[in-house]
Amino acid sequence: MxxxxxxxxxxxxxxxxxxxxxxxxxxxxxxxxxxxxxxxxxxxxxxxxxxxxxxxxxxxxxxxxxxxxxxxxxxxxxxxxxxxxxxxxxxxxxxxxxxxxxxxxxxxxxxxxxxxxxxxxxxxxxxxxxxxxxxxxxxxxxxxxxxxxxxxxxxxxxxxxxxxxLNTLGDPESREAWRAALVHYFAAHKDALSEDSQDRLDRNPLRILDSKDRGDIAIVANAPPIDDFLTAEAREFFCAVTSGLDAAxxxxxxxxxxxxxxxxxxxxxxxxxxxxxxxxxxxxxxxxxxxxxxxxxxxxxxxxxxxxxxxxxxxxxGDRAEAGPDLVIVVEDDAAATFGLKLMAIARHTGHSTELIASGSPRKRFDKAKKLDPRTIVVVDCHDGVPVPSFRKLADESFELEIRTLFEAVTP
RNA sequence: GCGAUCGUAGCUCAGUUGGUUAGAGCGCCGGUUUGUGGUACCGGAGGUCGGGGGUUCAAGACCCCUCGAUCGCCCCA
Known part of the structure; x- marks a missing residue:
């Protein structure tokens, strides 16, 4: 490397x-x-x-x-x-x-x-x-x-x-009252709190509520709940949200x-x-x-x-596989490479995702095409120096027929 | 910022209590076989073992430092 x-x-x-x-x-x-x-x-x-x-x-x-x-x-x-x-x-x-x-x-x-x-x-x-x-x-x-x-x-x-x-933090009035009550409560249990949470008491007391410390969790369980401090308006707002969710x-x-x-x-x-x-x-x-x-x-x-x-x-x-191509064109004789390109252009222009395999060992090109998991494969070979496409039977016969029809009119 | 675990081929990993020229599978490249085909076999390329220092006759392995990754803590708009 x-x-x-x-x-x-x-x-x-x-x-x-x-x-x-x-x-x-x-x-x-x-x-x-x-x-x-x-x-x-x-x-x-x-x-x-x-x-x-x-x-x-x-x-x-x-x-x-x-x-x-x-x-x-x-x-x-x-x-x-x-x-x-x-x-x-x-x-x-x-x-x-x-x-x-x-x-x-x-x-x-x-x-x-x-x-x-x-x-x-x-x-x-x-x-x-x-x-x-x-x-x-x-x-x-x-x-x-x-x-x-x-x-x-x-x-x-x-x-x-x-x-x-889901939770409500209330309006500013509710929130302030709750916060003050929490500070009061946690201050009374300060010695039992974890070191991190003792810090939080000064910095950001609300955060003690989602501490991961086991001891803290026990103390948090008995902390005063926001519900005790909600104003009537805040309570009504939260009710409207929850009943709306139920309705939806x-x-x-x-x-x-x-x-x-x-x-x-x-x-x-x-x-x-x-x-x-x-x-x-x-x-x-x-x-x-x-x-x-x-x-x-x-x-x-x-x-x-x-x-x-x-x-x-x-x-x-989770993993999502990349879809295989509609069509793979395999050039088995390099003399047919240009014809392969021509077919590929036509296929792509008619909306079919297409790959061309025209390099490496000719014997192994067909195997490469199979591995791409296409809907159909077209092999281009030369007979008497003339490129000829042939169509390989895969599971998807109707699609193969469609491609065959598309390519029939194409001459080298 | 703190802690734990881990860094060997492109990928996934082996590599005995330290002991010759560092291995496998997959992938890649080439060949043989097959010949309407995804098989099998043969061969090849590819690694200063994350980097640096140390211990030792000898380090991929042990020690220190460093970089990176993963997971967790802190934080989380």
Whole structure:
């Protein structure tokens, strides 16, 4: 192996073959389903001014300090490779005057970048599909968005073993009261908490709720639930979401421990979770982010969205074989090579995927053709110096006949 | 940032308690057989054993460092 070849950057992937087919299947299915739900397609920049991502998060968080791919351009401006879609879309909503389209349903997909240690289903350049409804305060928006996610997973054939976990974080008033009660409760049990969770108590107390530490889990079980702190409006909103899901036939499971780390999240939070992907069990996640667009200097714009990692979905989808060609043309005599090319051009122009085999040992060309698993094979040989096509009987006789008819009029 | 496991041919892997010129299967290339065919056989190309240093008469194997991969922790917008 050449030892002076540059290596691929850590956490990047070269996706090929069956993996690439599974990836494409996920994207194609998403594109089909989003049209059913009337989501409009958007193409967004891969990088933005750093502020677009850092401002909603708060400047000091780990996420901003350590997890973003930020760099200065030649003008000295700090730019960042997008670590998520939502912030860029929110920026565009403001700067491009998309208020006029509200409520706006948007779908997009593409690469995202986070500076993290790679592990199963986690990469530094990874890919997501993404759906948002901007400027919609009604719980019906949450329901539709979730229904779309549910249908997507079904059409991908991976809904089995995946459950929708649902929670509410309430409105800001509910959320603050709950947060205060949690801090109070965890502070009283501080000595029993794991070291990590003692840290979280200062930094991000809600995160103690999804600690993986056994001791923490026991303490969390008795923590005050959000339900005790919901305002009447917040309770009503959540009820509307759950009854809407029931009406739409979307099964869900309450997970009162499910939280979001950032303050702009309100009301609905959800994750579709599987037990088949090790530590990275979330297959699709999202929530309502009524506060986000304001933090970027826009008008109050209640919105809700989700994103899903294409790699993780592709892993669940499993290997997908690349389809064989319609036709393989085998040139057994090199003198017939040009005629083979002519036939191939005609076949392709009439919409048949076609490969030509005209190199290597002539004896082994037919075997190569068989291995491609085509619908039919045409062998081109020379009789008295004249190229002659002959047709090989495979299972698909009607298709063979179609090709035979197509080639009959062709002369060398 | 931390931890565990692992790096031998294009791919999947063998390689005994350290012991001559490092192996297999698949794939690739060529030949023989078959001759309406996916078979079988023969041959060939391809490896400074991830890299560097050390121990030893002798290292793919043992020790240290380093790079990379995988899985997990932290984090998760």
């Amino acid at each position: 050449a030892n002076n070849t540059p290596q691929a950057v850590r956490g990047t992937q070269d996706i090929f073959g069956a993996d690439a087919e599974a990836f494409a299947f996920v994207v194609e299915t998403f594109e089909r389903v989003r049209k059913l739900y009337r989501f409009r397609r958007a193409e967004m920049p891969v990088f933005e001014k750093t502020e677009v991502f850092s401002r909603p998060l708060g400047e000091t968080t780990d996420v901003v300090a350590k997890e973003m791919y930020s760099f200065e351009d030649r003008g000295g401006e700090s730019l960042t490779l997008r670590p998520e879609f939502t912030a860029g879309i929110a920026r565009a909503f403001i700067t491009d005057g998309w208020q006029q389209h509200a409520p706006l349903r948007l779908a997009t997909h593409g690469p995202l970048f986070r500076y993290e240690r790679p592990q199963k289903g986690r990469y530094r350049q990874f890919h997501q599909i993404n759906a948002e409804i901007l400027g919609a305060a009604e719980p019906q928006a949450d329901v539709e968005l979730l229904a779309m996610a549910d249908q997507l997973l079904k059409e991908l054939g991976i809904a089995d073993g995946v459950t929708l976990q 036939g979307v099964p869900w499971q309450r997970n009162a421990q499910l939280v979001r780390g950032f303050d702009y999240y309100r009301h609905t939070a959800f994750e579709f979770v599987t037990d088949r992907l090790g530590a990275q069990g979330t297959v699709l996640g999202g929530g309502r982010y009524d506060g986000l667009i304001e933090t970027l200097g826009g008008p109050h714009t209640p919105s809700v969205g989700w994103a899903a990692g294409i790699e993780r979905l592709a892993m669940l989808v």
